[in-house]
Amino acid sequence: MSEPKNNHDTRERILDVAERLFMEHGYEGTSMRVITTAAEVNLAAVNYHFGSKEALLCAVFRRRLGWLNRERLQALDVLEAQAGGAPLKPSQILEAFFGTLLRMGEDESRGGMTFLRLLGRTLTEPAEFIRTFFANEYAEVIDRYKLALFRALPDVPKAEIVWRLHFMLGAMSYAIAGTDVLRVVTGCELGDLAGEQNADAAGDSALARRLSQRLMPFLLGGLRAPLSNLAAPSAAAPESPGEGGQKPEV
Amino acid sequence: MSEPKNNHDTRERILDVAERLFMEHGYEGTSMRVITTAAEVNLAAVNYHFGSKEALLCAVFRRRLGWLNRERLQALDVLEAQAGGAPLKPSQILEAFFGTLLRMGEDESRGGMTFLRLLGRTLTEPAEFIRTFFANEYAEVIDRYKLALFRALPDVPKAEIVWRLHFMLGAMSYAIAGTDVLRVVTGCELGDLAGEQNADAAGDSALARRLSQRLMPFLLGGLRAPLSNLAAPSAAAPESPGEGGQKPEV
DNA sequence: GTCTATATTCAGATAGAC
């Protein structure tokens, strides 16, 4: 309301640095000393501006998630208005939900890939206050998208849809968080993304686009996969890639 | 080689407790004091038996991953012997890789869901020594499975297969790690798994089976999804769940 | 092998001068 001088600078600088360091070393692995040193502010500044380390982490996320949530809800609003009461197509819903996020990765002013990676990693942090924070932040959006998916896939049991939504969130989080996990686990054979650490702006933006192109078909394929035939998981489903029996219903 | 008394008890008890606590609170979030207290051993016991906290975490994983790696390689050996030189079916490969893991979740003597959750969570920990540890532990197995997938899907670019393998790992890790992340993000609507914390043996075993039944079709659907049509991600692909053009090639 | 006691380092937070 009435901050006099470069208060804004300090706050934002702390948030920027914390965003990056939390992403690189995790919440517990990042001390306030390291943050304040890198941000070139005094050690006491974090407690003055945010109150505590936990509150700092929440502030880092609130700065980005407010916009993301609005964007996601609005994307759904637009689609539903266009459809005029008819159910949406699954691909539209996924594009609205995941596409909106992945486009953040191309937008440096919204945190870019740094924030996306941080988000992916933090979603799996065990600390209690983090869980409840995300539960509150995400509740409304997840609920809207869940309902949209229920309507889009009326023949698929709701429990199954929720599971698959969860799988999709996992695939995305992990893919985003793990540009280096990927290097570790798969042995760095992804050609063009080989540029070690993020080449900041250009490389990150390209990575976000490529990731989106790869991820969306995968998610859609998983979401629309035929349901489990209850018992034996390995014998019945058709195999050859050309013509699988794609029947999500019962 | 020559441990006299209940040395074995102590070591195993520490490993059991560490496995559970690391799963619940993460590596950084779990102190050696808490571990040794819960295991009813002396604070110095961990350093005596394992050398350091880092080494303890590695020991926790080594105890399980040796068996898992052998099992996974053997499953592939058996399949390839049966196929007699022909490429395997994607579903067989996924069943060998993910099914083997998920069956660990039903086997309390192999760590059960506790270990599976720990594994899923730890894969996303940022600490450097953890990354390199997993890189070494996983290298051989991942490589074998990657090659099997290349052969099984000769028309899909290798880079695409590696990405999708990564997506699958993510969906699985997240799904396994996040029985409670799931509760947080999706609002606990999964009916039968609502039993808060793991009801230990019976509930966990059932959860592992249910998870497998849900996850495998999703992964297979994602792996075999049609490739991105390069440019616009939202307009071209067929939608209605009944008959999508399943063509992974080009 | 086990234990007590302790060394050492580092964390988050705050009091109070400016």
Added chain:
DNA sequence: GTCTATCTGAATATAGAC
């Protein structure tokens, strides 16, 4: 708003008696 100095607690690790 910013800074120095410091409090308080907790972490890993080890020395040395038993």
